[in-house]
Amino acid sequence: MKASFSSRKILLSAAGLVFLLAVFLALGFAHHLTSPADREGGPGVFVVEDGWTLKDVAAELERRRMITSRTLFRLWARIQDAGRSIRAGEYRLGPHMTPLQILDMLTRGSVISHPVTIPEGYTAEQIAAVLEREGLAVREEFMALFRDRGFMAAHGLPGPTLEGYLYPDTYQFARGVSSRRIAETMIRRFWEVMEPLRPRIAETGLGLGEVVILASIVEKETGRPEERALIASVFLNRLNRGMRLDSDPTVIYGIDGFDGNLTRSHLRTPTPYNTYRMRGLPPGPIANPGEAAIRAVLEPAESNYLYFVSRNDGSHHFSRTLSEHNRAVRTYQKGGGRGQGETS
Numbered sequence: 001m002k003a004s005f006s007s008r009k010i011l012l013s014a015a016g017l018v019f020l021l022a023v024f025l026a027l028g029f030a031h032h033l034t035s036p037a038d039r040e041g042g043p044g045v046f047v048v049e050d051g052w053t054l055k056d057v058a059a060e061l062e063r064r065r066m067i068t069s070r071t072l073f074r075l076w077a078r079i080q081d082a083g084r085s086i087r088a089g090e091y092r093l094g095p096h097m098t099p100l101q102i103l104d105m106l107t108r109g110s111v112i113s114h115p116v117t118i119p120e121g122y123t124a125e126q127i128a129a130v131l132e133r134e135g136l137a138v139r140e141e142f143m144a145l146f147r148d149r150g151f152m153a154a155h156g157l158p159g160p161t162l163e164g165y166l167y168p169d170t171y172q173f174a175r176g177v178s179s180r181r182i183a184e185t186m187i188r189r190f191w192e193v194m195e196p197l198r199p200r201i202a203e204t205g206l207g208l209g210e211v212v213i214l215a216s217i218v219e220k221e222t223g224r225p226e227e228r229a230l231i232a233s234v235f236l237n238r239l240n241r242g243m244r245l246d247s248d249p250t251v252i253y254g255i256d257g258f259d260g261n262l263t264r265s266h267l268r269t270p271t272p273y274n275t276y277r278m279r280g281l282p283p284g285p286i287a288n289p290g291e292a293a294i295r296a297v298l299e300p301a302e303s304n305y306l307y308f309v310s311r312n313d314g315s316h317h318f319s320r321t322l323s324e325h326n327r328a329v330r331t332y333q334k335g336g337g338r339g340q341g342e343t344s
Contacts (some may be wrong), residue, residue: 033076033100037068041095048091048106050178054083057106066095066102073099082107089174113172118186120168120290121219123253127166127288131182135175142179151180155187158209164216164285165190193291200298209284211297216285219293220249223314228296230318233303234343243306245275246343253286308343309333 046064048057054077058070067073077083082103089111093102116134118127124146131137145151145162152159162183167190173182194201194208201211218231235245251266252258254273267274273282307325308316311332319325 033072034098036096036098037065038095041065043092043094043096045112046091046093047176048086048088049176050088050181052086052088054078054086057086061093061102066093066097067099073103076100077103087111088176088178090176111174111176113174115170115172117170118166118168118288120293121216121223121287122168123287124161124163124166127186131173131179136173136177137179137182142183145179145183151183155184156191157187158207160284162187164209164212164288166288167193168288168290193294197294197298204298206297210281211294212289213281213285214297215289215293216287217245217247217249218296219289220287221247222316225292227316228293229299229301230303230305231308231316232293232296232300234305234308234318236297236300237304237306238343239280241306242279244277244279245281247275248343250275250282250286253282 044064046061046066052060054074055070058067058073058077061067061073062070074083076099077086080103085107087106087109089109091105091110092112093105097105114134114136116130116136118130122130124143128137128139128142131142132139147161149159152162152165155165157165166183166186169186169189171182171185171189173185201208204211206214214232214235217235218228221231222228235247238245248262250273251271252262254271255266255269267276270277272278273286275282303318304320305318307319307322307328309319309325309328309332310316317328317332319328
């Protein structure tokens with residue numbers, strides 16, 4: 001009887017110690033979660049790279065001395081089932097914040113975003129250069145998606161490249177986000193713009209790819225809003241008559257390392273984009289057009305114009321006949337060179 005009482009007493013004592021230990025551990029854990037690593041520390045930029053795991057994030061936070069224990073940080077994140085909710089991007093964090101606050105910001109995706117404007121008519125190469133200059137993407141990584149047929153097919157794009165479907169707009173991107181996500185955001189914006197235009201596209205008898213190709217040419221041929229519908233009418237009139245497009249910007253797009261000087265030799269050199277040599281549309285867009293250029297193709301001006309030439313002031317002279325066009329060329333291109341925008 002005495003032995004049984006002693007055993008019970010020992011068990012109760014052990015249980016009490018375990019309980020007290022658990023309480024102390026819980027209090028210590030809670031203290032860690034609610035205590036900054038350094039109350040005097042200031043905020044800094046912390047980047048969560050795309051593809052990082054909870055282990056990667058915790059290790060980097062500890063290395064940067066924003067938390068004191070990667071192990072306890074990971075344990076709490078797992079208890080909260082928050083490990084997979086941490087979002088890639090650039091954050092403003094610091095050791096003055098508690099681990100609870102840091103985890104909350106990471107799981108809410110409270111990233112620092114950077115505005116970047118992609119102008120109408122930029123090519124994918126130019127877009128990649130802008131993104132790299134702003135520190136938002138690596139040019140090579142972005143361009144690796146350029147001819148990724150699987151990526152294009154997954155987003156319903158007719159191809160042959162991403163050219164034409166990276167919609168020009170002002171975006172807010174966070175550093176650390178992958179090139180894939182950036183491209184997906186731009187493609188998603190393209191579809192948002194195109195969706196209400198689908199009925200009109202169907203009425204024209206043109207395919208989506210044909211509309212975007214023509215819009216990209218219109219975008220590159222003129223920067224004047226009032227001319228877009230006229231430029232579109234010229235190219236549609238020429239296509240309807242079986243004439244070549246004779247568009248300088250398409251030729252330029254097909255020249256590797258173009259130096260800014262379009263020559264007669266360039267016009268005679270066969271490339272898939274040389275519309276002085278081949279009939280019909282080039283194989284793909286030559287730039288990324290905005291909504292105004294797309295609408296110009298869908299709602300062209302009613303005209304009989306078949307030619308236009310640059311006046312060298314940003315505007316163009318439009319002609320119905322070749323003889324009229326040749327006179328305009330002599331008037332506006334007296335030097336014998338070619339100004340971009342000449343369609344002959």
